[in-house]
Amino acid sequence: MMKRSFVAFVALVFCFQFSENSQLAAQSRQLTIEQTMSYKLYPRTSLSDMQFVGNTNMIAYAKDDTIFMGKPGSVKKLLTLDEFNNVLASTGESARGLRNFKFVDEKQFRINLRSGCYLYNIQKRTLTKLYDEVDGENVDIEPNTFQQAYTKDNNLYVSINGKLCAMEDDNPGIVYGQPVHRHEFGIEKGTFWSPKGSYLAFYRMDETMVTDYPLVNTNTRIATTEPFKYPMAGMKSHEVTVGIYNTTTEDVHYLLTRKDESVSERENYLTNISWSPDEKHIYIAKICRGQDHLWLESYDVETGKLEKVLFEETSNRYIDPQEGLFFLPGRNDQFLWFSERDGYKHLYLYNTDGQLIKQITKGDFDVQSFISFDTKGENVFVYSNKQEPTGLYAYKVNIKSGEMTLLTPEHGTHRVIVSSNGNSIIDRFSSVDVPSKTLVYNGKGKLQATIEEKDNPLSEYAMPGIQMGSIKAADGKTDLYYRLITPPDMKPGKKYPTLVYVYGGPHSQLVTDSWLGGGNLYFMFLAQQGYVVYTLDNRGTDNRGFEFESCTHRHLGEIEMADQMEGVKFLQSLPYVDKDRMGVEGWSFGGFMTITMKLAHPEIFKVGCAGGPVIDWKWYEVMYGERYMDTPDENPEGYKKTSLVNKAGDLKGRLLVIHGAEDNTVVWQNSIEFIQACIKEGKLVDYFIYPHHEHNVLGYDRIHLYHKMFQYYEDYLK
Numbered sequence: 001m002m003k004r005s006f007v008a009f010v011a012l013v014f015c016f017q018f019s020e021n022s023q024l025a026a027q028s029r030q031l032t033i034e035q036t037m038s039y040k041l042y043p044r045t046s047l048s049d050m051q052f053v054g055n056t057n058m059i060a061y062a063k064d065d066t067i068f069m070g071k072p073g074s075v076k077k078l079l080t081l082d083e084f085n086n087v088l089a090s091t092g093e094s095a096r097g098l099r100n101f102k103f104v105d106e107k108q109f110r111i112n113l114r115s116g117c118y119l120y121n122i123q124k125r126t127l128t129k130l131y132d133e134v135d136g137e138n139v140d141i142e143p144n145t146f147q148q149a150y151t152k153d154n155n156l157y158v159s160i161n162g163k164l165c166a167m168e169d170d171n172p173g174i175v176y177g178q179p180v181h182r183h184e185f186g187i188e189k190g191t192f193w194s195p196k197g198s199y200l201a202f203y204r205m206d207e208t209m210v211t212d213y214p215l216v217n218t219n220t221r222i223a224t225t226e227p228f229k230y231p232m233a234g235m236k237s238h239e240v241t242v243g244i245y246n247t248t249t250e251d252v253h254y255l256l257t258r259k260d261e262s263v264s265e266r267e268n269y270l271t272n273i274s275w276s277p278d279e280k281h282i283y284i285a286k287i288c289r290g291q292d293h294l295w296l297e298s299y300d301v302e303t304g305k306l307e308k309v310l311f312e313e314t315s316n317r318y319i320d321p322q323e324g325l326f327f328l329p330g331r332n333d334q335f336l337w338f339s340e341r342d343g344y345k346h347l348y349l350y351n352t353d354g355q356l357i358k359q360i361t362k363g364d365f366d367v368q369s370f371i372s373f374d375t376k377g378e379n380v381f382v383y384s385n386k387q388e389p390t391g392l393y394a395y396k397v398n399i400k401s402g403e404m405t406l407l408t409p410e411h412g413t414h415r416v417i418v419s420s421n422g423n424s425i426i427d428r429f430s431s432v433d434v435p436s437k438t439l440v441y442n443g444k445g446k447l448q449a450t451i452e453e454k455d456n457p458l459s460e461y462a463m464p465g466i467q468m469g470s471i472k473a474a475d476g477k478t479d480l481y482y483r484l485i486t487p488p489d490m491k492p493g494k495k496y497p498t499l500v501y502v503y504g505g506p507h508s509q510l511v512t513d514s515w516l517g518g519g520n521l522y523f524m525f526l527a528q529q530g531y532v533v534y535t536l537d538n539r540g541t542d543n544r545g546f547e548f549e550s551c552t553h554r555h556l557g558e559i560e561m562a563d564q565m566e567g568v569k570f571l572q573s574l575p576y577v578d579k580d581r582m583g584v585e586g587w588s589f590g591g592f593m594t595i596t597m598k599l600a601h602p603e604i605f606k607v608g609c610a611g612g613p614v615i616d617w618k619w620y621e622v623m624y625g626e627r628y629m630d631t632p633d634e635n636p637e638g639y640k641k642t643s644l645v646n647k648a649g650d651l652k653g654r655l656l657v658i659h660g661a662e663d664n665t666v667v668w669q670n671s672i673e674f675i676q677a678c679i680k681e682g683k684l685v686d687y688f689i690y691p692h693h694e695h696n697v698l699g700y701d702r703i704h705l706y707h708k709m710f711q712y713y714e715d716y717l718k
Contacts, residue, residue, distance in 0.1 A: 036522045037521075041458060046064070047061045047062070053105065055420045057419050061075075072449035081098050108121050144196065147200075149193070149202070150177075154174060154178070155169065160247055175205040180238070182624065190202060195279060199279060201244055204254070205238050212227035232618065234633055253303075255284070256304050268287065274325035276332055283296065283298055283299070284296075285324070291318045294321065311354045311356070326373075330376075333351050337349075343364075344365060367382050371383065374423075377399070381422065385543055387406060391411055391431075392412075394407045426451075438450070462488045462528065463488060463528075464527035471570050478539060481511045496530055497581035497718050499533050504560040519533075529710070532571075554630055598651070608655045610657050619670050629642070648677035648680070655686065663693075
């Protein structure tokens with residue numbers, strides 16, 4: 001267990017169990033850029049579909065195309081791929097592997113195949129088809145009745161017992177059943193089945209009033225424009241309503257979420273849709289466009305009418321809920337709600353009259369997310385960084401007393417599966433010194449079995465050192481955590497070129513107690529090539545409380561840069577860091593930070609490499625941009641001060657700007673206008689475009705990206 005004083009937490013040490021000669025031979029191996037993309041060099045578990053069997057404490061998983069099942073520590077082979085394919089032959093289909101299965105109980109499991117979903121009876125060795133695979137996107141299967149909701153183009157379809165119901169509109173600006181509000185507020189889907197499958201709630205998004213933004217497709221003989229809807233900060237936003245489809249009557253009606261038809265009412269954000277267990281009520285966290293006022297509202301499912309406002313939350317900065325309501329098992333009248341109202345993200349117990357019963361968790365740490373309840377609803381399982389700001393741990397919280405019990409005692413970053421009765425936990429985790437480990441604990445945190453412990457996949461390579469620690473922020477009091485990667489076999493007295501890798505924006509945490517310290521193999525490659533690579537999570541990043549993240553409100557880049565420069569001071573104090581050969585790199589918000597830091601401190605940063613950078617926040621979208629900057633009319637000075645167009649004249653040294661030509665997140669206009677500003681100021685800047693790529697360069701082309709950036713450092717930093 002790590003102590004709070006993380007400064008003393010040093011280093012990832014690789015212990016090789018070889019003879020002296022073989023160890024020296026192994027340590028001479030070097031990574032290639034191509035290998036940094038290889039999944040074989042990451043400690044991936046060989047187990048898939050790890051789960052508890054039905055309502056028992058038995059576990060099941062697949063390994064080497066074989067399904068195993070049994071009590072922790074005594075699992076047995078249940079079914080091989082060949083055996084399964086012999087049964088499957090009668091359907092005319094064959095499986096390439098045993099994946100995507102879910103045990104219903106000890107006697108049967110569901111498995112998804114190319115043609116649909118089947119129920120496999122273990123004792124009888126028979127298959128029953130539950131439903132066909134649908135040709136659509138955003139597929140949402142109701143787990144009790146196997147009704148299917150899915151989208152094609154902008155329309156929504158619901159398949160019930162082979163009958164198809166459609167919500168269609170010929171207007172391309174009307175979108176059904178897809179995520180809305182640019183995936184903000186934790187919105188990842190656009191359809192929401194009721195607990196028993198009697199209803200389907202869905203988003204309907206009207207984008208007809210939003211400006212078309214042109215993307216250019218150069219694959220055609222004559223390049224064509226492919227416009228998409230992109231509401232920029234301060235401009236007209238889309239309008240959303242929530243529909244209810246009754247699977248019995250096939251009736252569709254909409255919730256009456258607007259008091260009137262004013263623009264402010266139409267532009268409210270409808271987030272965190274939640275059903276009551278009895279399906280009589282549906283709840284919405286409604287947020288005003290200014291994102292500083294939230295109403296938790298209850299609606300009657302049958303009529304769509306507003307029943308009550310349970311409570312309101314306000315902030316002098318913003319409110320950003322990520323989760324809906326979690327009803328206590330067996331109750332329709334009490335639920336848990338996440339809020340940052342006391343400065344940290346904690347759990348609150350409410351009843352459906354809107355009465356606050358109690359605050360469940362308290363302290364200067366975040367309860368980051370919900371996992372599950374136990375059967376009786378006496379305890380809730382959650383993730384929290386209470387143990388250590390850079391870690392992620394699972395806790396059992398007693399709802400009555402608020403007592404938190406740590407269930408994952410080893411330091412690191414944990415992901416768990418809790419049995420339905422809460423009496424057993426599967427824990428998968430890694431840390432800076434553990435590549436990957438899968439354990440089973442009982443509900444009190446006592447170890448029951450070690451299922452798998454992966455060896456270090458990099459043991460044959462001359463690996464860099466990884467050091468983690470903390471420094472003080474620019475305010476002189478806040479702890480900030482860093483990751484420092486150094487070349488292997490550093491020579492005394494030698495100074496090395498140093499790269500600051502930065503993101504620094506909201507909803508991010510790069511420095512974590514996980515394998516490679518939260519870094520990746522490209523950083524390892526750079527260190528092998530003789531570079532020091534440093535990353536710091538400045539104020540403005542996530543999981544450290546509301547003040548820590550929101551202090552950058554209305555002036556993005558200022559506090560973040562001040563903290564990053566404290567990190568630079570720390571680097572300059574190290575005897576092996578070459579002060580004259582320092583660079584900065586980042587993508588997206590990190591691209592914005594890279595150029596911000598490069599322009600403000602050309603005496604420090606010899607080289608910068610910025611990918612997909614925000615250049616001026618007035619060119620970014622409404623939901624994210626207005627949350628952190630307000631609108632350009634409300635905050636003209638903030639927009640002016642953070643605009644990098646206005647600072648292009650400060651450019652000195654080498655700067656490489658990279659952008660995807662079809663970026664629909666940070667639109668290409670950002671970097672193009674920055675280049676134009678550099679031209680006007682007579683500043684030379686390097687620029688590279690990845691055709692047909694959106695906001696990130698993925699697939700095989702990412703190898704090209706890594707080569708491009710590395711060669712830039714070799715040419716101008718080393």
